[in-house]
Amino acid sequence: MKKIQIFYQEQCPFCKRAFKFIDELKSENREYTKIPTELIEETQQAEYADKFDYYYVPTFYLDGVKMHEGGIYKDEVKKILDSALE
Numbered sequence: 001m002k003k004i005q006i007f008y009q010e011q012c013p014f015c016k017r018a019f020k021f022i023d024e025l026k027s028e029n030r031e032y033t034k035i036p037t038e039l040i041e042e043t044q045q046a047e048y049a050d051k052f053d054y055y056y057v058p059t060f061y062l063d064g065v066k067m068h069e070g071g072i073y074k075d076e077v078k079k080i081l082d083s084a085l086e
Helices: 013-028 030-034 074-085
Strands: 004-008 037-041 059-062 065-069
Touching: 004 013, 004 074, 013 030, 013 074, 030 074, 059 074, 065 074
Parallel strands: 004 037
Antiparallel strands: 004 059, 059 065
């Protein structure tokens, strides 16, 4: 199982929607709840976030590899979660 890092901003509507999709998918498949996930609020952890190569939030990294950046749909979130389970 791979670790997911999610870079987000608290007030970002795209981030809120991504977290809504994550919650929905976790309720549909309990295996997703086992995925180790690190949430990085970039305005609160700016120094750490600056070490990563991205411009838009939400941004998903899977074991250090950027998987998605910017607005996201539920099927794209599912694909990331499925990849983390492999």
